[in-house]
Amino acid sequence: MVVGLRAVKTAVNLPPTVRILPSGVPHASLIKLSVRAPASDHHGHGSTGPRSDKPAKWAAKTYLGAGGLVQKSNVNAPPTAHIHPRLMHTSAVALNANHVPDFSPYRASSDSGNRALSYFMVGSMGVISASTAKSTITEFLGTMAASADVLALAKVEIELGDIPEGKNVIIKWRGKPVFVRHRTADEIEEARQTDWKKLRDPQSDEERTKKPEWLVMLGVCTHLGCVPIGESGDFGGWFCPCHGSHYDISGRARKGPAPSNLEVPPHDFNEAEGKLIIG
């Protein structure tokens, strides 16, 4: 039956032998070896009815012909019991073992369409990968930037009442030292009397201080970034020990290699609580 459905016809030369059944009987489908002599209906039993072991006439008949005993079956009834075909069997005949399998259902219908689809898929993968890489890098760099709330918190408050007149305080603000000097009246006078227009970095004391008695500035020498020493130097202000820059009582560069005045950070005074806020 399987062979009958195959599209490819194969001519096979069968050897002139017949298969031997496991029972030892040669298998010949058209020869019925079990046929017996034709039995008469009566056989000495009268005409009460047909013999129970004899098939009906319309189904089969057995007769002695010229060539020998002949049985003719008119009915080819399929077996009524269940059939269990043993599909997985080691001795099953391998059908068409030498033939290449038929891949035609799997082949692309068009070579150019197939090629374009392959490249499109590769390109889409590239697009998604590049987009992912870009957003990964962007998000990672974004984690390094300080957020607005962190910047808002990066402020320092100082109790001004704790700093007596004529004293320096050094505090740390954003990783850098900040000098806070509570100046005396003499120092304010001196800072304001200086002829600042002829200095290296001309800046008046009024520009540098919000309140004359409080001088707030970054303690980083503008030359190479050392921390100057307070209450020293030729001008009564700060002196950088690294290369000998002198700053006056307003933090202005007066002598030495420093190119500009000490930087003043953004700061504000909280009058009600007597606090200085840097940042």
Place this chain on the structure above:
Amino acid sequence: MGLADAFYNSIVRRNSIYVSSIFAGAFAFGVGLDLGVSSFWDRWNRGRQWKDIRAKYSEAASE
């Protein structure tokens, strides 16, 4: 397969064009995805975001 051949011949045939169009496509894809997701978010949360209900409160404040 005119479309497939046009795609292959115009974009894929030269690798420089292929790679540049991949990067351009990645840029457009990122922008498009951002816009699409944002608009979906706004549509999904319509009436619940501050920008949707600010008008009510600012009117109430000015009255």
